[in-house]
Every structure is written in structure tokens, then in C-alpha cells.
Amino acid sequence: MWYAKNKTQLKYHPLYSPKKIDDLNLNLYRFVEEKDGTRRILSKEERANPRLIPAGARIYRIGDLTSQGSTQGSSSQPFEFEGKTYTLGKNSHWKTTQAGLRNLAKNHRIQSTRSNIYYVRFLEDFPVNQLNNIWTDTGTGGYNDPKIYAVQTNTKVVQRCILMTTDPGDLVLDPTCGSGTTAVVAEQWGRRWISCDTSQIAIFLARQRLMTAIFPYYILSNPADGVKRGFQYQSVSHVKLRNLAFDESPIQEALFNDPIIDSTKIRVSGFFTIEKFSGLRDFPEHLVITLVSRLQKDGISFPDGRQIAIVNVKTNEKGAIQATGEIMKDGQQKKVALAFNTPYNPLGSSQVTQTIVDAGRGFELVFFLGFHFLPETQTCIQIQQNHSPQLALISINPEILLEELLPDSKGNQIFTLVGRPAITLEFTPEKKQVHVEFQGIQYFNPFSDEFYSLPSKDMAAWFLDEDYDGHTFYIHQCGFLGRKNPWLKMQRQSRRILEEGDFQRLRSLRSNDFPCYKGQKIAVKLFDSRGGEVSSIMTL
Incomplete structure (x- = not known):
């Protein structure tokens, strides 16, 4: 359920899922047309096991050719089909004209019973179902996303909500970030996003998911205008009675949950910022x-x-x-x-x-x-x-x-x-490049005047800004060090682009070499397993 001050500002895209023969109501789709054109009722065995239906046969159902209400003209006249004349009851009329009925008959889209005629609707006339209020396929984790947060929302649920109510380029606001599911889904589907949380662990997990995520590359509708013009979508024909009755081309229904993918490319997250602020104006x-x-x-x-x-x-x-x-x-x-x-x-x-x-x-x-x-x-x-x-x-x-x-x-x-990063700098012999070694997080105990360290095995991540400007921490390099490898999915799908060693470095305690000069400022951030953050700035 969603709301707007002005109803005309509401946006809704119907979403569809493919009709699967195993999920069909075969008491409704109870007829079959075989390859030779023979039509019959499905057998009891075929209804119990649809795999027994002969290959190439077309499943169909029948629908009313009449509507309530009396009219004038050919849609209220008797119609002759296969040598028998069918008349209308009181207060009813045909759904199309006499010419339309004849066209349906010519296209083998009318089927008779003892007392009436019906419209033949094949499964492929509209091979998808529109999603309704009942979602039976979201009971388990969506798209095999590992659960990393106590109240992590199912990805598939969030995805459907976003696809139903927004277009690429729209802004999605999630005031309860959690593990970042909404942000990840919005990023995948080309929506701008803002996500908020008071928990530093939640923000850390959301950032990790975004930075290590890999997405399909959806083909843009108009590349020159960017994502705001949307994607190119798969579509299906929606054959209706009117199309067959008057030889009209069927409409094409866009599948907003099935954009066309360029399989030669993959995509990672775009730029985003982490900002901290409070809605409080004064110190209470x-x-x-x-x-x-x-x-x-x-x-x-x-x-x-x-x-x-x-x-x-x-x-x-x-x-x-x-x-x-x-x-x-x-x-x-x-x-x-x-x-x-x-x-x-x-x-x-x-x-x-x-x-x-x-x-x-x-x-x-x-x-x-x-x-x-x-x-x-x-x-x-x-x-x-x-x-x-x-x-x-x-x-x-x-x-x-x-x-x-x-x-x-x-x-x-x-x-x-709050501790401080325990790091060392290692310069190349010519001192034109340098890399950072991360030993862990060091704490000064003001009660005993002693230092002690949180070992590197308890570190969750490190970030490095190679040329800190004094205002914005820009992540040039990073490493995620937890027991589980967050880069695994990206590693599997980008083997043609990156080598195994590249991903090993993203899990190591050593940065890559980077250019350095006298007076250059570098900044580092380290995170512990609780999401706690420590940082330091050094001038070379």
C-alpha cells in the first residue's frame, strides 16, 4: 500500500511472471488442441501430470462471447456457426460485431457446446500472469542473498515494490537502512537512493554490500540521455478478442522486471557518499x-x-x-x-x-x-x-x-x-611509490598509560585515501577482511577481467603501491567487527 498527496502523482507498473504449465489451473485451462488441429478435453492423467500432454499441443480455455446489456445493431443479432444458429438471451449482446464473429470463426477461435458458443483463448495469447496481492514465492531468501543482518529484508520483496512504483532515475528513500537491501536493489535497477540508520554496524554492512556487489548491465533505452530514459525491456504480445475479430496487431506489454541484458558487460555500484548528521538543532x-x-x-x-x-x-x-x-x-x-x-x-x-x-x-x-x-x-x-x-x-x-x-x-x-590505526608505510627504493601495511587497531589505556592492540584478525575492513584533501575521504583502495569473502560473487563473474591475485589483494592487510610526493597527505580508516571506526592522517 502506498500513498501520495495527489493521486495523479502515483506511479504504478504492473509486473508479470511467466505462466508455467505446472502452476496452471487445469480445471480452467482444460482443453488442448493437438498438432493436427484436433481439440479435446484434457484427460484425468494429463491434469494430474501436465508433462503427459503431447509435445506441440496447445493448451487453451474458453471464455464468454457475450456481455450483459442490450444494444442495437449486429452485436445483438443471431449468429450462425457450423450450421447452427445461436441467439442471445434477454439483456445481453455479443462482445463483437457479426463481422468480428465471422473473423473469429475463420481463425478457429470459436468453440461450440450444445447451447452456446465460446471464445478460444490459448495459453500463448498472453503467456504471463500479472502479479496480484498474494506473493507465494518470497518465503525464502531472494536470489540466494546470504543473511548478514538480524532483520534483513527479502531482496525479492523490495525489488518488486521498487519496480512497481518507480522508474529508472527516480529517488528512493529508505529511513531504515539495516543491511542496505533497499540501497542495493535501487542501485541495481538504476534508481537514485538515500538510506539512513543510526547503527554504525548497519552502515558498515550496507557499504560493504554496495562496494562488493555486481549487477547485470541493462541496455539503456536512449544511451545519450542516460538512465533517466529507462531501459529496453522484454515484452510479450497480449492477444485480445478485439485483435482477432478486427485483424488488429496485439499490444505489447513491457516486462518492467525483465530488462534486456548486455551479457558482454557487468556493472558495479556507482559513486555514493556516507554522511553523518542529526535532525537535532540544539544540544538538548x-x-x-x-x-x-x-x-x-x-x-x-x-x-x-x-x-x-x-x-x-x-x-x-x-x-x-x-x-x-x-x-x-x-x-x-x-x-x-x-x-x-x-x-x-x-x-x-x-x-x-x-x-x-x-x-x-x-x-x-x-x-x-x-x-x-x-x-x-x-x-x-x-x-x-x-x-x-x-x-x-x-x-x-x-x-x-x-x-x-x-x-x-x-x-x-x-x-x-576509540583506538587508532596501527600501520606502517613502505616506500619503494626510489621513493616514488609507497604502500600501507595494516597491523590492527591500537588503543591507549589512559588508566594505565599502556598501549594494547586489537589484532588484525579482528579487523573487518580498511579504507585508504591516497591523496586526502582535508575535506572528503575518498576511497581509492579498500580491503574487507571478515571470515566470509564478500568479493566471491564478483570474483566468479569477472574472471575474464580481473585475475585471482587482484581479489586476494582485496582481502589482504597490504595496499597496492601508489604514487607519492613530499607533503602528500594520506588518510586511512579501519573498522572492527562491531562496525567501530578509527582513522588517521599522515603527511609524507
Whole structure:
């Protein structure tokens, strides 16, 4: 069911599926015309097993040649067929004229019974069924898509909804992205799309599906105008009584779910961006109170499962420090400055600088707690970690914005320590090219002044921007490292284009060599298995 303010703006394309003999209602299609023109009723055995119907025979059904309502003219006159005259009952008329009836008879499209004549409708007159409200073929996963998300929508269901209600070039909005099924389907069928989610795991999975997807190449209706003119579609003839009665060409029904494919080409996803923002305009006054309360209750979580408590957490209304607290370090209580970032802007370097100034000499540690962070900010924090005051980034789970949905218990991972990429750069002897080696994700424990690493086997992916402009992270190279190979489908279908080694590199911890120059900035992003993201910027 779908809605619009103006009904005329609604768009609907009927979708069709092929009529299959095994699925036919053979109590309706109960006649057969054999090769020699002989017509008979299907036998009981043939209805039970349609495979027994002789090859080349044509299955058909019969339909009414009359309609209700009286008319004037030839459509209300008696008609003679095979030496017998057939008359109409009261308040009825033929569906066509006398000339039309004669044409039907000439084309062997009339069949008589003892008291009436009927129109012969062969299965191939319209070899497809229009999909209705009952979909019996969507009970299992669509197109063998592996289930990677708890509430992953069946691909076939989403595809039908999009094909019924949109054209290529239209914009599809999915406010509940999940694993990205809507985005993947829209991308395959040439629709523009926007997909939203608060979960970093959902966004990561959607991005992975899009980046590793492979699609058929549909032939464009007008290549010069691009996808907005649509595709070339397969079509079927829809032979109607009128066509046979008046020697008219049947109409062609476009199969919007069956575009013509260029089998010499394959297609991958087009460009798309990942952007973070919030609909909140101001920092809600109650949010700081909520964050302080949950921080005192839950503490800070580490990727290895440990949790560290912060006590005596109090709000602070002066400067860039919104709250203060204490932690146990070296057997003593140490003061911590807490700077919360708004949900609708990433934590920037200017806020970091101001917070350090406000902290002065009164705090040994400064924690920056935010919903997302700029790569520059993460790099700034990483540089400062060995100095005083010590700095740490803490990621806030965005689900806290819906506090009433969170379980009110200890152990929730609301606040998680953010790490940094552990990488090395390897230059070629002439230093004209360089590649990146990824060792894992490194974490600085501000409670013990120690570093520890999340091993590379626990990494989910890495992205590399070879020439970072300071504004937009552009993925030049990437690697997906999970247990399951997301490139497998693409690997199987592109063997003529890419070699096996190309895909092995997409699963490795080493980037390809790329050109470098003095002063060049490169940026990297690493993801753990929870979808957590860390980034860093380096100047060569």
C-alpha cells in the first residue's frame, strides 16, 4: 500500500511472471488442441501430470462471447456457426460485431457446446500472469542473498515494490537502512537512493554490500540521455478478442522486471557518499544530564570487554568542559575533564584546543565524548596522548538518544574507547611509490598509560585515501577482511577481467603501491567487527 498527496502523482507498473504449465489451473485451462488441429478435453492423467500432454499441443480455455446489456445493431443479432444458429438471451449482446464473429470463426477461435458458443483463448495469447496481492514465492531468501543482518529484508520483496512504483532515475528513500537491501536493489535497477540508520554496524554492512556487489548491465533505452530514459525491456504480445475479430496487431506489454541484458558487460555500484548528521538543532539540555548519569552507571568499555568506572561525575557549566569526574589511577583518584560533543556535528579540532585550554593544570586527563569524529581530530588526539594532560576519545552509542528504549542496567556499552590505526608505510627504493601495511587497531589505556592492540584478525575492513584533501575521504583502495569473502560473487563473474591475485589483494592487510610526493597527505580508516571506526592522517 502506498500513498501520495495527489493521486495523479502515483506511479504504478504492473509486473508479470511467466505462466508455467505446472502452476496452471487445469480445471480452467482444460482443453488442448493437438498438432493436427484436433481439440479435446484434457484427460484425468494429463491434469494430474501436465508433462503427459503431447509435445506441440496447445493448451487453451474458453471464455464468454457475450456481455450483459442490450444494444442495437449486429452485436445483438443471431449468429450462425457450423450450421447452427445461436441467439442471445434477454439483456445481453455479443462482445463483437457479426463481422468480428465471422473473423473469429475463420481463425478457429470459436468453440461450440450444445447451447452456446465460446471464445478460444490459448495459453500463448498472453503467456504471463500479472502479479496480484498474494506473493507465494518470497518465503525464502531472494536470489540466494546470504543473511548478514538480524532483520534483513527479502531482496525479492523490495525489488518488486521498487519496480512497481518507480522508474529508472527516480529517488528512493529508505529511513531504515539495516543491511542496505533497499540501497542495493535501487542501485541495481538504476534508481537514485538515500538510506539512513543510526547503527554504525548497519552502515558498515550496507557499504560493504554496495562496494562488493555486481549487477547485470541493462541496455539503456536512449544511451545519450542516460538512465533517466529507462531501459529496453522484454515484452510479450497480449492477444485480445478485439485483435482477432478486427485483424488488429496485439499490444505489447513491457516486462518492467525483465530488462534486456548486455551479457558482454557487468556493472558495479556507482559513486555514493556516507554522511553523518542529526535532525537535532540544539544540544538538548537534558542530554548532558543523561550522559553524566549513564557514564557514572556504565563507565567506559574497552574492546576486550573490560570496563573502567568513573566516579563523582558532576556537571560543569563553564567553558568547553561540560562535566568532571574521577578515576582510579596508580592507586590515587585522578581528576578527569569531560567534554561532550553535540549529536549533530562531528568533534572538531577547535573544540579539542579550547577544551585543553579550559582544562589548564587542574586536570590530568581530558576525555572527549562524541557521536562521530573528524579524521583530523583523531590524529590530533593521537599526537597528544603521550603529553599532559592525556587525551582520549570516547565514542557514544547513538541509541542513548532514545534512552527510553535502552535497558536500565549496568554493562551496557554506551561509552567505548576509540583506538587508532596501527600501520606502517613502505616506500619503494626510489621513493616514488609507497604502500600501507595494516597491523590492527591500537588503543591507549589512559588508566594505565599502556598501549594494547586489537589484532588484525579482528579487523573487518580498511579504507585508504591516497591523496586526502582535508575535506572528503575518498576511497581509492579498500580491503574487507571478515571470515566470509564478500568479493566471491564478483570474483566468479569477472574472471575474464580481473585475475585471482587482484581479489586476494582485496582481502589482504597490504595496499597496492601508489604514487607519492613530499607533503602528500594520506588518510586511512579501519573498522572492527562491531562496525567501530578509527582513522588517521599522515603527511609524507
